[in-house]
Amino acid sequence: MHIRPTTAADIPRCVTIRDAAFVDNELVNWLAPDRAKYPLAWRQRALAVQRNKLYQSNAWQFVCVADTDDDFAAVGEILGWARWVRRASEEEAAADPWTRQLSVLDRVESWLRWAELKFEQAMYTSPALIQARDDAFMASAMTSTGFAPIRAATHWHLETLAVDPKYQRRGVARRLVDWGLQRAEAETEERVARGKPPVPITLIATAPGLPLYRSMGLKVVGWDDASYMGFPVEGGSNMIWDASNYWIRDVEYEEPMERGVVEAVYSDSVLPKSSSLHAI
Ligand SMILES: CC(C)(COP(=O)(O)OP(=O)(O)OC[C@H]1O[C@@H](n2cnc3c(N)ncnc32)[C@H](O)[C@@H]1OP(=O)(O)O)[C@@H](O)C(=O)NCCC(=O)NCCS
Numbered sequence: 001m002h003i004r005p006t007t008a009a010d011i012p013r014c015v016t017i018r019d020a021a022f023v024d025n026e027l028v029n030w031l032a033p034d035r036a037k038y039p040l041a042w043r044q045r046a047l048a049v050q051r052n053k054l055y056q057s058n059a060w061q062f063v064c065v066a067d068t069d070d071d072f073a074a075v076g077e078i079l080g081w082a083r084w085v086r087r088a089s090e091e092e093a094a095a096d097p098w099t100r101q102l103s104v105l106d107r108v109e110s111w112l113r114w115a116e117l118k119f120e121q122a123m124y125t126s127p128a129l130i131q132a133r134d135d136a137f138m139a140s141a142m143t144s145t146g147f148a149p150i151r152a153a154t155h156w157h158l159e160t161l162a163v164d165p166k167y168q169r170r171g172v173a174r175r176l177v178d179w180g181l182q183r184a185e186a187e188t189e190e191r192v193a194r195g196k197p198p199v200p201i202t203l204i205a206t207a208p209g210l211p212l213y214r215s216m217g218l219k220v221v222g223w224d225d226a227s228y229m230g231f232p233v234e235g236g237s238n239m240i241w242d243a244s245n246y247w248i249r250d251v252e253y254e255e256p257m258e259r260g261v262v263e264a265v266y267s268d269s270v271l272p273k274s275s276s277l278h279a280i
Pocket of ligand 1: 021022080160161162163164167168169170171172173174175204205206207208209211212213215
């Protein structure tokens with residue numbers, strides 16, 4: 001198997017995989033409790049959202065596809081996918097090499113996709129989704145403090161990772177996560193040589209994702225239960241990759257807490273004033 005950039009033609013399959021992988025996910029269940037009752041409305045909405053995201057200038061989306069030696073799937077079949085989001089600091093944003101300069105055509109397409117989504121949201125109330133919850137969830141990304149010290153710095157964020165349940169435990173997710181790790185490692189080396197801060201990775205792990213990310217060197221720094229937004233959901237772990245311990249320092253113990261284990265804390269100089277660490 002190998003990974004390649006996602007194209008617009010891949011989006012329907014990616015939506016199918018995402019729905020199958022997240023069928024039991026508590027956040028999706030809370031946002032869209034009636035999606036099984038209204039599958040067409042749910043799918044139409046999901047397609048519009050995913051098409052729109054494909055044209056985001058800082059989104060790097062990949063699919064993992066089967067090759068001839070993967071006898072468990074048809075050659076070319078999409079097995080899983082991921083979306084990495086580049087978040088450049090304010091000072092570096094204008095010249096950031098990982099923020100795409102969109103061509104005029106892509107910009108037009110991007111605008112049309114955005115308009116399509118906004119029009120649909122304004123004109124139709126999807127019965128599959130509770131819009132107020134979705135709005136609150138979107139806004140929460142801006143208020144969560146779990147990554148506060150890193151948020152203003154240039155970093156990568158793994159926004160979505162989904163593998164078809166039929167093809168899990170075959171190394172699909174590892175390949176997709178490795179793409180971001182390799183970027184962050186290479187950039188960190190090159191930037192540190194120029195006296196600049198390293199490039200960390202952030203993500204919020206679900207319970208199934210946690211062992212995978214841990215095995216790839218990410219550390220749990222807190223818990224994002226979104227209680228500040230009033231979400232009645234368990235949440236997930238705030239995880240960070242920061243191999244040189246520039247932003248975080250390892251804790252020497254693994255003390256079991258109510259919601260898992262903290263493996264690292266922010267270094268004193270960058271400790272957030274108010275953080276979701278309190279929730280652990
Ligand atoms: C989490 C998920 C992406 C993992 O995908 P995957 O392709 O099965 O993962 P990989 O085969 O690459 O696993 C790599 C390693 O991660 C760990 N791992 C993955 N799934 C695991 C599980 N269910 N239990 C324990 N360890 C697991 C193992 O160490 C595994 O290596 P191994 O198989 O050699 O032991 C997949 O289970 C999924 O899509 N889940 C639902 C959606 C989701 O929660 N996404 C993550 C959002 S943060």
